[in-house]
Amino acid sequence: MTKDSLLPLLTAHVLAHGLGGASLRPLAKAAGTSDRMLIYHFGTKEALIVDLLGYIAKVYAAALDAAMGSERAATRADVVARILAHGDAPAMQPFMRLWWEIVAGAARDLPGYQIAAQTMMAELLGWLEGQMPAGDPDPQGGARYLMTVIEGTAMLTAVGHGDTAQQGLLAGGLLPS
Amino acid sequence: MTKDSLLPLLTAHVLAHGLGGASLRPLAKAAGTSDRMLIYHFGTKEALIVDLLGYIAKVYAAALDAAMGSERAATRADVVARILAHGDAPAMQPFMRLWWEIVAGAARDLPGYQIAAQTMMAELLGWLEGQMPAGDPDPQGGARYLMTVIEGTAMLTAVGHGDTAQQGLLAGGLLPS
DNA sequence: AAGTTCACGTAGCAGTCGCTACATATCAGG
DNA sequence: CCTGATATGTAGCGACTGCTACGTGAACTT
Numbered sequence: 001m002t003k004d005s006l007l008p009l010l011t012a013h014v015l016a017h018g019l020g021g022a023s024l025r026p027l028a029k030a031a032g033t034s035d036r037m038l039i040y041h042f043g044t045k046e047a048l049i050v051d052l053l054g055y056i057a058k059v060y061a062a063a064l065d066a067a068m069g070s071e072r073a074a075t076r077a078d079v080v081a082r083i084l085a086h087g088d089a090p091a092m093q094p095f096m097r098l099w100w101e102i103v104a105g106a107a108r109d110l111p112g113y114q115i116a117a118q119t120m121m122a123e124l125l126g127w128l129e130g131q132m133p134a135g136d137p138d139p140q141g142g143a144r145y146l147m148t149v150i151e152g153t154a155m156l157t158a159v160g161h162g163d164t165a166q167q168g169l170l171a172g173g174l175l176p177s
Numbered sequence: 178m179t180k181d182s183l184l185p186l187l188t189a190h191v192l193a194h195g196l197g198g199a200s201l202r203p204l205a206k207a208a209g210t211s212d213r214m215l216i217y218h219f220g221t222k223e224a225l226i227v228d229l230l231g232y233i234a235k236v237y238a239a240a241l242d243a244a245m246g247s248e249r250a251a252t253r254a255d256v257v258a259r260i261l262a263h264g265d266a267p268a269m270q271p272f273m274r275l276w277w278e279i280v281a282g283a284a285r286d287l288p289g290y291q292i293a294a295q296t297m298m299a300e301l302l303g304w305l306e307g308q309m310p311a312g313d314p315d316p317q318g319g320a321r322y323l324m325t326v327i328e329g330t331a332m333l334t335a336v337g338h339g340d341t342a343q344q345g346l347l348a349g350g351l352l353p354s
Numbered sequence: 355a356a357g358t359t360c361a362c363g364t365a366g367c368a369g370t371c372g373c374t375a376c377a378t379a380t381c382a383g384g
Numbered sequence: 385c386c387t388g389a390t391a392t393g394t395a396g397c398g399a400c401t402g403c404t405a406c407g408t409g410a411a412c413t414t
Binding site: 018020021096097099100101102103104106107108114117118121122125138140141142143144145146147148149150151152153155156158159160161164165167168169170171172 | 195273278279281283285299302317318322323326330335338342346348349
């Protein structure tokens with residue numbers, strides 16, 4: 001029972017039940033240990049959360065790499081459509097729910113949240129740059145532009161305004177019609 | 178001591194200390210009452226939160242109306258610049274921090290969160306529609322497009338990727354250069 | 355004047371929180 | 385064989401959680 005064998009189990013519990021309300025005893029049960037042992041390994045609940053966020057960021061990076069198709073999209077709209085489909089996949093939804101908790105924690109400057117969120121966004125940006133269509137006039141700037149649009153769409157979707165975002169993407173020429 | 182006189186004080190406390198970790202006794206102290214009385218008035222903590230979210234949505238609507246300048250912007254980029262400046266104002270930052278908690282709650286389907294978030298986004302959309310430049314070819318779609326971009330920028334700013342979003346807006350022609 | 359409802363204080367319930375003290379059990383190195 | 389570090393279980397601490405039981409003045413109704 002090392003830290004590294006604990007982190008995947010803790011991640012699974014947090015994906016299912018959330019990060020903000022997580023407490024040591026349920027976390028320990030999910031990981032097959034006791035709260036006593038979690039403190040033994042991580043020292044503090046806060047340190048556990050920080051370690052866990054770092055691990056989740058690495059898992060997210062690996063998931064993005066795995067989802068990276070080798071063929072490039074033909075247009076920016078195709079890039080947007082591809083990544084939105086990826087985010088809408090049922091397998092991604094527990095992660096999406098967790099993501100907004102991470103954003104909320106980052107906005108409140110809780111330890112570890114900012115770094116984890118920045119790591120994941122930097123990873124997404126790199127992925128997007130690699131996905132930009134060949135011959136795009138401004139791949140760097142375009143990737144940043146698409147990331148902004150994509151995250152706005154994700155947020156509006158989370159609060160039930162997904163259709164509004166879709167209409168916006170259409171009006172902006174960012175969805176294949 | 179009625180509900181309506183309590184809600185502004187509760188809102189102030191929640192803006193300062195967050196919504197997720199709020200518990201009855203600190204809330205009561207901030208409102209000058211006891212936890213006993215909060216339960217007396219609202220019945221349940223959950224009902225209190227739902228009422229509070231509804232009230233906060235109304236406060237947000239009023240704040241938007243008050244911030245609505247009478248003169249229209251000349252370009253879409255000016256609309257974006259104006260509302261981003263509004264969101265970056267120091268007075269708005271406690272609300273922004275709260276906003277991400279609301280989004281996280283909506284993503285987890287906590288009672289009241291979705292409705293409050295939808296109300297606020299609908300209000301913002303209406304405001305944007307009224308702000309679109311005269312002669313804009315597609316005010317409805319354009320407003321939805323700008324809202325998506327603006328919310329994406331807000332999220333990236335919250336996690337410390339504000340500069341990335343700025344570069345994206347520039348590349349998308351959505352910031353006055 | 356009697357009865358009813360409202361508004362509020364005090365005290366406390368059962369449960370959970372993060373964390374600790376203490377006792378072991380296991381196992382490698384001298 | 386002894387010793388020290390690593391690992392784990394049991395019990396519990398004090399603080400806090402949402403919430404309730406109970407009592408009491410004040411106001412309003414009939």
